[in-house]
Amino acid sequence: MxxxxxxxxxxxxxxxxxxxxxxxxxxxxxxxxxxxxxxxxxxxxxxxxxxxxxxxxxxxxxxxxxxxxxxxxxxxxxxxxxxxxxxxxxxxxxxxxxxxxxxxxxxxxxxxxxxxxxxxxxxxxDYFPWEDHRAGVPFVLREILVPRLSAWADEAEGSSLRRDRRQRVAHAFGLDDRDWNEELVLQRYELLYEAALVAEATRGSDNGSPLSVPGRSMIADHRRILATGIARLRTKIKYRPVVFELMPPAFTLLQLQRTVEALAGRLVHKQNFRRLIEQQDLVEETGETVSETRGPPAKRFRFRQTVQAERTVAGTKLPLSRA
Amino acid sequence: MxxxxxxxxxxxxxxxxxxxxxxxxxxxxxxxxxxxxxxxxxxxxxxxxxxxxxxxxxxxxxxxxxxxxxxxxxxxxxxxxxxxxxxxxxxxxxxxxxxxxxxxxxxxxxxxxxxxxxxxxxxxxDYFPWEDHRAGVPFVLREILVPRLSAWADEAEGSSLRRDRRQRVAHAFGLDDRDWNEELVLQRYELLYEAALVAEATRGSDNGSPLSVPGRSMIADHRRILATGIARLRTKIKYRPVVFELMPPAFTLLQLQRTVEALAGRLVHKQNFRRLIEQQDLVEETGETVSETRGPPAKRFRFRQTVQAERTVAGTKLPLSRA
DNA sequence: TCGATTATACTCAATACGAGCATAATGAGG
DNA sequence: CCTCATTATGCTCGTATTGAGTATAATCGA
The missing domain is CATH 3.90.79.10 (Nucleoside Triphosphate Pyrophosphohydrolase)
Structure with a gap:
């Protein structure tokens, strides 16, 4: 460079x-x-x-x-x-x-x-440990970040500012029986930055991080850009068949599901996932079956040629709601 | 400048x-x-x-x-x-x-x-006369553009290229009992450009427009940028409450509906529109009623303050499907 | 051979959505 | 004053869509 x-x-x-x-x-x-x-x-x-x-x-x-x-x-x-x-x-x-x-x-x-x-x-x-909810709410989020974010909201001057902060935190992190929305990656990072809970926020200033903060950081604003990318990808897989760009030429439905789950950071209902994928004609069977894991052999699929051609225009649905 | x-x-x-x-x-x-x-x-x-x-x-x-x-x-x-x-x-x-x-x-x-x-x-x-479907399929589209686009597709060399062009035209313009998708503003403009059916395409070259082409043009690629903006807006009104940026402080539900219809270029079912707007708590009554038109007086509404605050994060639904 | 794991088919209730019917209030035109 | 077109608004209804679960069979590892 x-x-x-x-x-x-x-x-x-x-x-x-x-x-x-x-x-x-x-x-x-x-x-x-x-x-x-x-x-x-x-x-x-x-x-x-x-x-x-x-x-x-x-x-x-x-x-x-x-x-x-x-x-x-x-x-x-x-x-x-x-x-x-x-x-x-x-x-x-x-x-x-x-x-x-x-x-x-x-x-x-x-x-x-x-x-x-x-x-x-x-x-x-590694950069966003609070974003992986596949095994439930991550430890760092529940035990470290949420308490600190609450403290940060409470220490604000003025009741309206306090209320504003509390509301933003609750919305972004799914507190107070709100749902976790995996798309809000950037909003969460920015809140953590505002609350000085990521290393980038205290960098260069004298009051260097008094507390250890979670997640590996990056130079300049690269981690913010990464957050933007993750947010975009998590949004986009829900309405455009971009997951297939990340898949090998042939794959099982479970592999496809695991990829989606890895990106979204949350698990999806297996039967509904398969129902959606199959009813959309996005994939076709290759004819082979594989039994890499336990359980009955799985059919292998490939992304359909025709859909690939109109990749930019075709839609997709996944059992992840967009609200 | x-x-x-x-x-x-x-x-x-x-x-x-x-x-x-x-x-x-x-x-x-x-x-x-x-x-x-x-x-x-x-x-x-x-x-x-x-x-x-x-x-x-x-x-x-x-x-x-x-x-x-x-x-x-x-x-x-x-x-x-x-x-x-x-x-x-x-x-x-x-x-x-x-x-x-x-x-x-x-x-x-x-x-x-x-x-x-x-x-x-x-x-x-004025720039995109083929985009306004509020009064049905526009004359220019049905009588002029569709025939010319078909001709352009048929004149392609090679059967696969012909098929590709026909498919793209049919998809973008909702031909062959496909539905009109109002979001594809940019794709449509680019197809028209490719088929030399907009003035910008023949500009500068010797074979100046042999046919009169519909729609006012702009300098450089400004019309393409406008198409991008319209496409974005038509997409965004469906999931984020941005319409209200275009509304006066108080308005009737019919005025709101007319604005949405103007943007989308298509009509929506009035009762369903109201059902969606009201059940989402996006607006609240001001208490006043107005009777500017015939019919019973209409209640005036305003965009809810609380929603306005979280404008960037709140969702909206409109009776316009996103497929 | 047992048990954990996976593929796959089905069911069921809740809800969302598109489309239409019905009724009432109002102003414009005669 | 009466009629009618126009609008506001409430309600119904059939059909997808969605989330969640049950059931059964196939396979591997121990």
């Missing part, structure tokens, strides 16, 4: 009116391996693949692909844009450089490629 | 490796007046408000607000990001400038501000 400082010093000085803008491309690349969602990282698992958008790039997408392949030697398949943001970035003295970050979500399968220390796959729940 | 050419010549020449990037902010600002959806335009209704992102701007959003207010003196309320894209833009000789366009969707109400020739509100169906 090119160093920002180097780039900037290459350029001639400019007056304050002229545009000194550069654009960074950042990738959230997801795969699901053995029922665990994983994200492609670089730099000791503390950063997402990224690099500047250059004149040589044909498009934003191809620039992103080039950077990811250069940094991780992993080719990308399906990608979609996530979000664009611009934060003030000071470089040295008075020079102010404007950086626009354009983030993308990519879906692939983790190949048996050579592991290098410079990059690798990391379970996404 | 600053002129791109001027900007570029101000800058020193650069070698091909260095970054010569500027970012444009483009706004799709929507209001609904008298049951007609309208878009804020500049330059003889042929362009969307836009301008370069500058160092002085605090954020992308505030930069966008500044440009829209400078160009149209209309203040913006709710805005959300639409999409970011980068196309190669040649300026003069060999110099290549990279322009990144970041588009936003804004929702307001059309105020009784002074009309100036430089800007104004335009009905969005």
């Amino acid at each position: 090119q160093d920002k400082t180097t780039q900037a010093t290459k350029q001639p000085a400019r007056n304050s009116r002229s545009q000194a803008i550069s654009a960074d491309l950042i990738a959230v690349v997801i795969a699901v391996t053995n029922g665990e969602p994983r994200v492609l990282t670089i730099g000791e698992a503390g950063a997402l693949p990224s690099g500047p958008f250059e004149l040589g790039h044909r498009s934003l997408q191809s620039g992103l692909r080039a950077w990811v392949e250069r940094q991780t030697s992993h080719p990308l398949g399906y990608i979609e844009q996530l979000y664009t943001f611009a934060d003030r970035d000071r470089i040295g003295d008075e020079r102010v450089e404007r950086v626009i970050s354009i983030s993308y979500l990519g879906l692939t399968r983790e190949e048996q490629s050579e592991r290098s220390p410079a990059h690798g796959w990391r379970g996404w729940y | 600053q002129d791109k050419t001027t900007q570029a010549t101000k800058q020193p020449a650069r070698n091909s490796r260095s970054q010569a990037i500027s970012a444009d902010l483009i706004a799709v600002v929507i209001a609904v007046t008298n049951g007609e959806p309208r878009v804020l335009t500049i330059g003889e209704a042929g362009a969307l408000p836009s301008g370069p992102f500058e160092l002085g701007h605090r954020s992308l959003q505030s930069g966008l607000r500044a440009w829209v207010e400078r160009q149209t003196s209309h203040p913006l309320g709710y805005i959300e990001q639409l999409y970011t894209f980068a196309d190669r833009d040649r300026i003069g000789d060999e110099r290549v400038e990279r322009v990144i366009s970041i588009s936003y969707l804004g929702l307001t109400r059309e105020e009784q501000s002074e009309r100036s020739p430089a800007h104004g509100w335009r009905g969005w169906y």
Whole structure:
């Protein structure tokens, strides 16, 4: 990855009116391996693949692909844009450089490629341990985060602010007999940030984290971008057949279900899952059966060709409601 | 608006490796007046408000607000990001400038501000006459576009390409007893572009439009961005209470319904509409009644404060299915 | 051979949704 | 003043859709 400082010093000085803008491309690349969602990282698992958008790039997408392949030697398949943001970035003295970050979500399968220390796959729940509800409410969430969030809400000045905080926390984390909504990944991360319960929030300030906070952090706002990607994916699997981008060419319905559950961070009713998948004609039998596990042999399925063609337009339903 | 050419010549020449990037902010600002959806335009209704992102701007959003207010003196309320894209833009000789366009969707109400020739509100169906199905399938669509699209599909070389085109047309425009899906605004525009049935497609080339094509066009890709905005809005009203951004402080349920219908471009069942709105606790009665039209006086409603607070997180349902 | 695990078929109640009927209130036009 | 088109509003009803459970059979590991 090119160093920002180097780039900037290459350029001639400019007056304050002229545009000194550069654009960074950042990738959230997801795969699901053995029922665990994983994200492609670089730099000791503390950063997402990224690099500047250059004149040589044909498009934003191809620039992103080039950077990811250069940094991780992993080719990308399906990608979609996530979000664009611009934060003030000071470089040295008075020079102010404007950086626009354009983030993308990519879906692939983790190949048996050579592991290098410079990059690798990391379970996404390492970064968001409170997001995995497949085995019930996680310990960190119930025993550590909820009490601290409540304390944070209560310590607010003014009763209306207190009420506001309590309501936001209850909504985002499914408190007070509200339901857990797995799509609110970003809102939860932002609340934790506001309450200084993630490492990124206290970084750089003097009052460094007085309490140990859960979840591995990342450089800059990469973990926030990852949260955005997870949220988007959890939303999207409910109405578009994108799960199949993460599956091998042939798979059993249980494998498909485990993948969905890994992404959503919650379990689904098996019989209803199968009913929905089959009635939508998304998959077809390959004819083979496999018995990798105990129990009767399972039929193998593949994603239907015709649906794949109209991938961007076809719908999907999963036994996960969207409220 | 600053002129791109001027900007570029101000800058020193650069070698091909260095970054010569500027970012444009483009706004799709929507209001609904008298049951007609309208878009804020500049330059003889042929362009969307836009301008370069500058160092002085605090954020992308505030930069966008500044440009829209400078160009149209209309203040913006709710805005959300639409999409970011980068196309190669040649300026003069060999110099290549990279322009990144970041588009936003804004929702307001059309105020009784002074009309100036430089800007104004335009009905969005002026640009997309085939999108308004409130009075049935539009004439232009049934009599002009569908035949031409069919012809375009049939003239393709190779049977698989022909089949592909026919299928895409049928899906996007609801042919062959398929249902019309009002969300596919962008797909439809892109198909029309591909089939050279919109003015933008033949622009610049020698074979200028041999046939008159329907719908007012816009500069550059502004009409494509407008299509993106309409598509997003039509999708979003179904699961988030954004319609209320377009409503006056108090309104009748019929006015609310007419607004939804204007946006969706199709009529909804009145009784079911009311049932959904009322059972969701989105609105509350103001206590007043009005009888502007014939029929019994209608109760006036307002959007509920509490819901407004959690606007970004609350859900909505409308009698418009999302498939 | 037993028991845990899985595939797969069915049932059932609750609800959501689309579509229509019915009735009442009102203003416009004669 | 009367009629009628128009609107507000309440109610019904059949049909999907959805969540949750029961039942049964196939298979592997111990």
